[in-house]
Amino acid sequence: MTAPLLLRIEHLTMRFGGLVAVDDVSFEAADRQITAIIGPNGAGKTTVFNCLTGFYKPTIGMLTLRRPGGATFLLERMDGYRIGQVARVARTFQNIRLFPRMSVLENLMVAQHNKLMRASGYTFFGLFGLPVYRHAEARALDLARYWLDRIGLTARADEEAGNMAYGEQRRLEIARAMCTEPVLLCLDEPAAGLNPRESAELNELLLFIRDEHKIGVLLIEHDMSVVMKISDHVVVLDYGRKISAGSPTSVRNDPVVIRAYLGEEEDEALPPEVETDLKFGA
Amino acid sequence: MEYFVQQLINGLTLGAVYGLIAIGYTMVYGIIGMINFAHGDIFMIGGFVSIITFMVLGVFGITWVPLALVCMLVMAMAFTGLHGWAVERIGYRALRNAPRLAPLISAIGMSIFLQNYVQLLQGARNKPLPPIISGGIELMTSSEGFTVKLGYMQIIIMVTTTVIMVGFTLMIARTPLGRQQRACEQDMKMARLLGVNVDRTISLTFIMGAALAAAAGLIWLLYYGIIDFYVGFLAGIKAFTAAVLGGIGSLPGAMVGGLLIGVIEVFYAGYFSSAYKDVAVFMILVLVLIFLPTGLIGRPDIEKV
Numbered sequence: 001m002t003a004p005l006l007l008r009i010e011h012l013t014m015r016f017g018g019l020v021a022v023d024d025v026s027f028e029a030a031d032r033q034i035t036a037i038i039g040p041n042g043a044g045k046t047t048v049f050n051c052l053t054g055f056y057k058p059t060i061g062m063l064t065l066r067r068p069g070g071a072t073f074l075l076e077r078m079d080g081y082r083i084g085q086v087a088r089v090a091r092t093f094q095n096i097r098l099f100p101r102m103s104v105l106e107n108l109m110v111a112q113h114n115k116l117m118r119a120s121g122y123t124f125f126g127l128f129g130l131p132v133y134r135h136a137e138a139r140a141l142d143l144a145r146y147w148l149d150r151i152g153l154t155a156r157a158d159e160e161a162g163n164m165a166y167g168e169q170r171r172l173e174i175a176r177a178m179c180t181e182p183v184l185l186c187l188d189e190p191a192a193g194l195n196p197r198e199s200a201e202l203n204e205l206l207l208f209i210r211d212e213h214k215i216g217v218l219l220i221e222h223d224m225s226v227v228m229k230i231s232d233h234v235v236v237l238d239y240g241r242k243i244s245a246g247s248p249t250s251v252r253n254d255p256v257v258i259r260a261y262l263g264e265e266e267d268e269a270l271p272p273e274v275e276t277d278l279k280f281g282a
Numbered sequence: 283m284e285y286f287v288q289q290l291i292n293g294l295t296l297g298a299v300y301g302l303i304a305i306g307y308t309m310v311y312g313i314i315g316m317i318n319f320a321h322g323d324i325f326m327i328g329g330f331v332s333i334i335t336f337m338v339l340g341v342f343g344i345t346w347v348p349l350a351l352v353c354m355l356v357m358a359m360a361f362t363g364l365h366g367w368a369v370e371r372i373g374y375r376a377l378r379n380a381p382r383l384a385p386l387i388s389a390i391g392m393s394i395f396l397q398n399y400v401q402l403l404q405g406a407r408n409k410p411l412p413p414i415i416s417g418g419i420e421l422m423t424s425s426e427g428f429t430v431k432l433g434y435m436q437i438i439i440m441v442t443t444t445v446i447m448v449g450f451t452l453m454i455a456r457t458p459l460g461r462q463q464r465a466c467e468q469d470m471k472m473a474r475l476l477g478v479n480v481d482r483t484i485s486l487t488f489i490m491g492a493a494l495a496a497a498a499g500l501i502w503l504l505y506y507g508i509i510d511f512y513v514g515f516l517a518g519i520k521a522f523t524a525a526v527l528g529g530i531g532s533l534p535g536a537m538v539g540g541l542l543i544g545v546i547e548v549f550y551a552g553y554f555s556s557a558y559k560d561v562a563v564f565m566i567l568v569l570v571l572i573f574l575p576t577g578l579i580g581r582p583d584i585e586k587v
Contacts, residue, residue, distance in 0.1 A: 053475055054475075055471070080474045082477075084474070084475050084476050090475070099465050100468065102461075102464060102465070102468065109461060110461055110465045110473070110478070111477075113461060113462050113465075113476070113478060117459065117462070176476070
C-alpha cells in the first residue's frame with residue numbers, strides 16, 4: 001500500500017442552494033491502484049466526479065492531482081477542457097455518452113484530437129495531407145486499433161457507435177477514455193446493466209488498465225462483486241459524507257457501512273417480516 | 283427549351299450563393315442549436331469588404347482581374363471572419379446556457395446592429411461595382427433567335443463555389459478540426475471532457491461560416507454589380523430557407539437546399555412573376571415547415587432524455 005499518491009481530495013464540499021451534496025469529503029487515490037467509491041443512491045458519488053472533471057466548481061475544497069512525473073495540478077481551478085487536455089483526467093458516465101453518430105473508430109480518434117490538431121497545424125496540413133500530419137494520424141490510428149483489439153470491436157470499427165450493443169458501448173467508452181492517455185481514469189458505474197459475463201470481462205479490462213498502463217483508476221460502482229474483486233482501496237460515502245475507507249474486506253465488515261446500506265438501528269422496531277423484506281430488497 | 287436552360291443556369295448561379303450562405307446557418311445550428319440571424323449581414327459585410335478592397339487595389343493600380351479577385355476574396359474572408367468571431371464572442375457566448383429565445387433575440391439585435399454600423403460607415407446609398415468580368419459562351423440559339431448564354435462570370439461562380447464546398451466538406455470529414463466540430467455537435471460536454479476546447483471550436487465554426495458567407499458576398503457583388511447595407515436581410519432569410527429546406531444541421535442539405543431555392547426563385551420569376559419571386563421562396567419555407575420539418579436530408583430531431 002505504499003503506491004505513490006496520485007489524487008488528493010481535501011475538504012471537498014459542494015452545495016446546491018440549501019442542499020449539501022458533498023460535505024467535507026477528503027480522501028486520496030494512489031497511482032496504479034483502483035480506488036472504489038461506493039455508497040447508497042444519492043450519497044454524492046457522482047457529484048465528486050463532477051467536481052473532479054470540471055462539471056461543477058466545488059463550493060469548498062482542494063483537488064490536487066500529482067502526476068508520477070511530479071507535475072501538480074489544482075483541478076478545481078482549471079477550465080473543463082484543460083482537465084482532460086493538460087491534467088489528463090478522463091471519465092465515463094453512468095449513462096453512456098458516446099458520439100452515437102460517429103463511427104466506433106472516430107470516437108477513439110476524437111479522444112486523440114489534441115495531438116492531431118497540433119500535428120495538423122490546426123487543420124491546414126491535414127487538409128493537404130502533409131507528411132507531418134500523416135505520421136501523427138498513423139500513430140493515432142495505431143493506438144485506436146490497439147484499444148479496439150482490447151475491447152474486441154476491431155471488426156466493427158466503421159459502424160456507428162450508436163448501433164453497438166450496450167456492453168460494447170460501455171467498453172468503447174472506456175477505450176475512448178484511455179485513448180486520451182490519461183493518468184487518472186474515472187469510471188462512473190461501468191458495470192451497470194452488464195450481465196455477469198460482461199461484468200467479468202470488464203473486471204479483466206480494468207485490471208489490465210491498472211497493471212499494464214500503470215495509471216490510477218477511480219471507480220464508482222454498485223456491483224459489489226466488481227468492487228470487492230478488483231479494488232485496492234474503498235471509500236464509502238453516505239449523505240455526502242465519508243463514513244468509511246480502507247481495504248475492501250475491512251469496509252465490508254465495518255458496522256457503519258452496514259448500517260448505511262441496511263438502515264439504522266431504529267428500523268428494528270419494524271415488524272420482523274418487513275425487516276426481512278428490506279434486507280432482501282437491499 | 284432554350285429559355286428553360288438559360289433560367290436553369292441563372293438559377294444554379296444564384297443557388298450557389300444561397301448554398302454558401304446556408305452552410306453558415308446550418309453549421310451554427312448544428313453546433314449550438316441557434317439560428318444566427320446576423321449571418322445574412324455578415325454576408326453583406328463580405329460584399330462591402332470586397333468592394334472596398336477593389337477600390338483600394340484600383341488606387342494601387344492593380345487591375346489584373348484574377349489577382350484582384352483573389353485579393354478581394356482573401357480580404358473579405360479575413361474581415362468577415364473577424365466579424366463572425368466578434369458576433370459570437372459578444373452576442374452569443376454569454377447566452378450559451380440561456381433559454382433558446384435569448385440568443386435568438388440577441389441575434390436579431392446583432393443583425394440590426396451590423397446593418398446600422400455599415401450604414402453609418404459606408405452610407406445608405408447603393409455601391410456600384412463596374413463589371414470586371416464580361417462576356418460568355420453562347421451555348422445554343424433557338425429558331426426564334428433566343429440565345430442561351432453561359433457567362434464567364436457564371437462559370438467562375440460555379441467553379442469557385444464547387445471548389446470551396448468540396449474543400450469544406452473534406453475539412454469536416456477528414457481533418458481533426460472537423461471531427462472536433464462533429465463531436466461538439468453531438469455532445470458538447472463529453473467533447474470538453476475529452477479535452478476539446480469547445481469555446482474555440484465554436485468560434486472557429488462562426489469564422490468558417492463567415493468566410494463562406496464572404497465568398498457569397500463577393501459573388502453577389504460581382505454578379506449584381508451593386509450592394510447596399512440592407513442586402514443581407516433578404517438574402518440571409520432566403521439562405522435560411524435553403525438551410526431549412528435541405529434539413530437544418532445538415533451540410534449537404536444546405537448545399538442542395540441552396541441550389542433548389544435559387545432555381546425555384548429564378549424559375550418563378552422567369553415563368554410567372556418577377557415581382558413576386560420572394561413570395562415563392564417563402565411559400566417554400568412555410569410548406570417545408572409544415573410538411574417536412576426535418577427537411578430533405580435532415581435527421582429527425584429526437585429529444586434526448
